Amino acid sequence: MIRGTTKLIAHLGYPTESFKAPMIYNPYFEQHGIDAVVVPMGCKAQDYAAFLKPLFRLSNIHGALVTMPHKVATIALLDEVMTTAKVAGACNAIRLGPDGSLIGDMFDGEGFVRGVLRKGRTLLGARALVVGAGGVGSAIAASLARAGVAELALFDAYTPMAEGLGERLRVHYPRLEVSVGSNDPAGYDIVVNATPLGMKEGDPLPVDVERIAPSAFVGEVVMKQEITPFLAAARARGCAFQIGTDMLFEQIPAYLEFFGFPAATADELRAVSRIAY
Amino acid sequence: MIRGTTKLIAHLGYPTESFKAPMIYNPYFEQHGIDAVVVPMGCKAQDYAAFLKPLFRLSNIHGALVTMPHKVATIALLDEVMTTAKVAGACNAIRLGPDGSLIGDMFDGEGFVRGVLRKGRTLLGARALVVGAGGVGSAIAASLARAGVAELALFDAYTPMAEGLGERLRVHYPRLEVSVGSNDPAGYDIVVNATPLGMKEGDPLPVDVERIAPSAFVGEVVMKQEITPFLAAARARGCAFQIGTDMLFEQIPAYLEFFGFPAATADELRAVSRIAY
Structure with missing residues (x-):
């Protein structure tokens, strides 16, 4: 249940209709009593740069999942980019560093x-x-x-x-x-x-x-x-x-670690998720 | 359950810890199959103006509940302000007009x-x-x-x-x-x-x-x-x-109308809400 203390993980992309992450992460957070929520935010390419910085100044922002069309553009907007993201030339996760800096990595x-x-x-x-x-x-x-x-x-x-x-x-x-x-x-x-x-x-x-x-x-x-x-x-x-979806579920434990949440196995995430393939 | 199609109602204020609206609206939305969610966003006064416009450019934003310290500042940031908000000198709800304009009213x-x-x-x-x-x-x-x-x-x-x-x-x-x-x-x-x-x-x-x-x-x-x-x-x-909380619950049906959602009575909202006084 979302409350005033809930940490936000923005799911940034456009269009949002096919987003699946909320139905994977949110049931997991709920089941494990983690006070966080993944919230789809349909941000168009031309609005992204102007939105990202003020979004990360919110007091309850914890991080972001980044998807199309922003994965490449994100690289240039961060303070610190991990090697994997640099090589990939794209970034699909952002977290707030303790000093307010934006740190990006790539988990695909x-x-x-x-x-x-x-x-x-x-x-x-x-x-x-x-x-x-x-x-x-x-x-x-x-x-x-x-x-x-x-x-x-x-x-x-x-x-x-x-x-x-x-x-x-x-x-x-x-x-x-x-x-x-x-x-x-x-x-x-x-x-x-x-x-x-x-x-x-x-x-x-x-x-x-x-x-x-x-x-x-x-x-x-x-x-x-x-x-x-x-x-x-x-x-x-x-x-x-x-298979293709293995990559999807196997990467989520890596995101959870990146965001500092208790780890889960891909199988556990697959079991609690509310999406079907 | 939040999914890619879910409409966002940003709950804008700082600090967020004591926010109660998510625990009133979200159970109501869930019970009535309304695909919308109230999301607390802890925005500090100095960041508000820079955040509001790009927030309302998100493709899935539907509106905002505005609380301290932004109620007065909001007036100057909107395209259209209803008379009640003008007289009150403050605004606690924003919705997106069909032309992308921001319309504000005051329901306290x-x-x-x-x-x-x-x-x-x-x-x-x-x-x-x-x-x-x-x-x-x-x-x-x-x-x-x-x-x-x-x-x-x-x-x-x-x-x-x-x-x-x-x-x-x-x-x-x-x-x-x-x-x-x-x-x-x-x-x-x-x-x-x-x-x-x-x-x-x-x-x-x-x-x-x-x-x-x-x-x-x-x-x-x-x-x-x-x-x-x-x-x-x-x-x-x-x-x-x-009593004080009557004002709180009685104003929520007015918000729901403002946002274009199916109406509820204050009693119904009180019954499904997950807050206690």
Whole structure:
């Protein structure tokens, strides 16, 4: 129940109609007696900069979840940006530092990484291919680098996107081997679809699944259905895999830590959430 | 349950800890399937002007409840101010007009008036004394004028406060008989304590209760206890009366109408609210 002492977590984006975070966090907060609430705030791109600073001067603001179209714009508006967000070139969470400063991080990729680790895979020293270097692909690449992969191959249909991401990775992870330009999955331990391919019927697969090693672990960002055509093909090949919504639920414990709230597991959050897939 | 479609009613004030509106409105919204939520936002005086405009550019903002210390400052920040708010010199509710304009009104006094009317008293043509010409006294005087009292006597320990209110009343209600300077309740049909007297033990009574006609109706704004010393004395004299929280609950149906939500009675709101007095 919202009261005068309740801490606010603004959920900033536009449009808001499809927001799911309130139905995940708020039941969790309620169940655990955490006096906080996630509140959707439909902020348009042109109004964002003027809104963010006064919003964070509220006495009961605790943080913000940031979604489209503000993830990239947020970077320039903060006082401190964590490396993962810098590499991703985007920020999806803001918290207020003790001195009133705004601190930003990016957890889209962290959710992916936590899911892979929890499924028993090792990322330290692994070779990973990320197909798609847009927002979510960049975030996954940034988190894979942070998690200690040895090699990261990047591909995007628009090559400069992948090149830009590659350069940011090289700056912050000089010992990481980064390559750009091929979506051939042969020889990789981790193969990730971070493109929208699979959203529409008849989409081609993002990589040639026949060239994925059956021992590889395959990840997917498309959430339209649990088993996308890409995952179905990878599963048929014998690969272990992670579905799109795993990334969503696995990242929430990371947000909770970031905001200083008691931690929960992804499974617990999935159980109390009031959304269905 | 808050979701992406939920309309926001910002509860603007500072500090927020004692806010009660969320625990009144939100259970009512929930029970009636109204997809709206009252969210406390602790905005300090110096940050208010910079926050209000961008707040009202959010796509899901519906309105605001305004409390201390912003009620007076709000007047100058709006596009349209209703007469009651102009006379009161303060505004405690804002809604978004269809053209994006900000429209303000003041309901503190409306709650008082509705309570009196619902207790079967007539205000049209009545003679009223309002003791205390601060925020709540001004609001009550403004609403009594709007309700059609014939005569309004104003008193404040600081006379210029009562004089300023008297002048605003004369401007907007030229046929109303306004007098300033005496707190003698003799001859009045309605006698209102709108001072803080009664908050502290040992406070003097706001008027000489022995001079109130037993047929008069007595109103109180102090909410510290149901029966304040002033009400106890008036009751002993045989006067009908209204307690402080009646004003609070009676004004909420007026807010709901202002915001375009389905109406409720004060009793219904009191029954579903999660606050206790």
